[in-house]
Amino acid sequence: MSEPSGKDRSFETALSAAADDVAQMLDRLLPRPEGPEGRLAEAMRYAALGGGKRFRPFLVCQSASLFGVAAESALRAAAAAECVHIYSLVHDDLPAMDDDDLRHGAPSAHREYDEATAILAGDALLTLAFDILADPQTHERARVRVELVRRLARAAGAHGMVGGQMIDLASEGKTLDMVGITRLQQLKTGALISFCCEAGAVLGRASPEADHALHAYAHDMGLAYQIADDILDVEADAATLGKTAGKDAAAGKATFVSILGLERARAQARMLADQAIQHLDLFDERADLLRQAAHFVITRRN
């Protein structure tokens, strides 16, 4: 395994700094464990502050930086997106869903607490995301806040992430083709990644061209991310991955690797990452970390 180059190192430093910033913001925004409902806040904090790459918050902050958005605004929108991501992991890990005991190298929320608490913690994290976005502290203009709410709801709901999870569950044991699995992933993971990349444009009241460019970037980069995920699921072990490895193959689920094979999947991910970078051509060097992010998603090891 080669050492990261200087460029990779600066990217990883930036990713890690964004992760620290958003964890601090989440700590500020999450409820404190108090009163007889304290267990709920504890479980929310356990799930939200227990680690993770914070790649989605990074995308919000980087897209916001293209338009000179205030750090506080960007971090609040980033925290909201992360709340939605974390809620989805908490619910996906439940016994009735993927039944996963391990998350970020630690017991998943329903193993650390119990199923009922995990369901409620997920519900409360999803709700908190909209609370954060609607708060005047996120942006002074109501029109901007409500546009963020609307886009997040679309990305997270039946026509987005939840719809994708339904397809995922419904397709166990069935043979998905390339069109089917691409749509599944665009809903399940792509829609929220698109929200993250577009959030900066909304906060910065960017031109429609810039908004569309970030949407196109997110589309290709998100798909590359998911193909890389499938490759990692085949290649990595649980210790590196911090979650159960090989579970898609064990569940008989179609993946990009099972459809394309390992080599073609790798080539496809590279092609998509290159294409994602091309969509950023109208931005100057402030988009360099987003460009590096497209490279990062296909070379990461967890």
Add this chain to the structure above:
Amino acid sequence: MSEPSGKDRSFETALSAAADDVAQMLDRLLPRPEGPEGRLAEAMRYAALGGGKRFRPFLVCQSASLFGVAAESALRAAAAAECVHIYSLVHDDLPAMDDDDLRHGAPSAHREYDEATAILAGDALLTLAFDILADPQTHERARVRVELVRRLARAAGAHGMVGGQMIDLASEGKTLDMVGITRLQQLKTGALISFCCEAGAVLGRASPEADHALHAYAHDMGLAYQIADDILDVEADAATLGKTAGKDAAAGKATFVSILGLERARAQARMLADQAIQHLDLFDERADLLRQAAHFVITRRN
């Protein structure tokens, strides 16, 4: 059992008309069963269109009518509130929570479908509520829409409904006192009822006085509603109630009846209903149905 009086009949006609209107609006707003994720839309529709008093939507429409709000706006906000109510029932009925097989006289969502689908349908209904509120069709002013989003998120989240459900689960087998159970109910059911009564004021850009009056009305009426619920849980059978009866007592949960006894619980509900009506003194006869609603909640039979 006495026949309803003329006033009761006109109230019940109005409640039933609002129920029809909001069911039609929900039918318009819910996703259609299409594609491999069709099961999700089916389960959402099963849970949302399968009946219920639609008392919360009625409150939204009635509070909106005090300020001359357009019917379309009021019904959209009403549908959003009902989506949150339905999602809470779907999740509360899950085996890991209250484990209830019966809802509106039919199998609960996880019995009709399965647990995973019920979890996802609840998630998608909660998300849809914010999507509806944030949509420009709900109100032309972004400031109004985002205020609705914010109040609904507060009412539904960790400091509202989900927090109340956590207290409810945590208090099984424990002895709650009157203060404890009142707070539980204010979070678990009162917060959403307050949202419904205030939604009209937000949509109608009412004065702070009118907003506060509706909040105070909702507080007392919501508590009366819950005390009446506890009385029904003791007295009614499942056929009348359309859900499992006597389950709180069976679970060893403290209720207003177990703390106050039946007679004092009845007196307390009556007192709260009267007090709720007094908070409406600044409104004219357009608030008459809200006044009757306070009477209805303590005399209903399911």
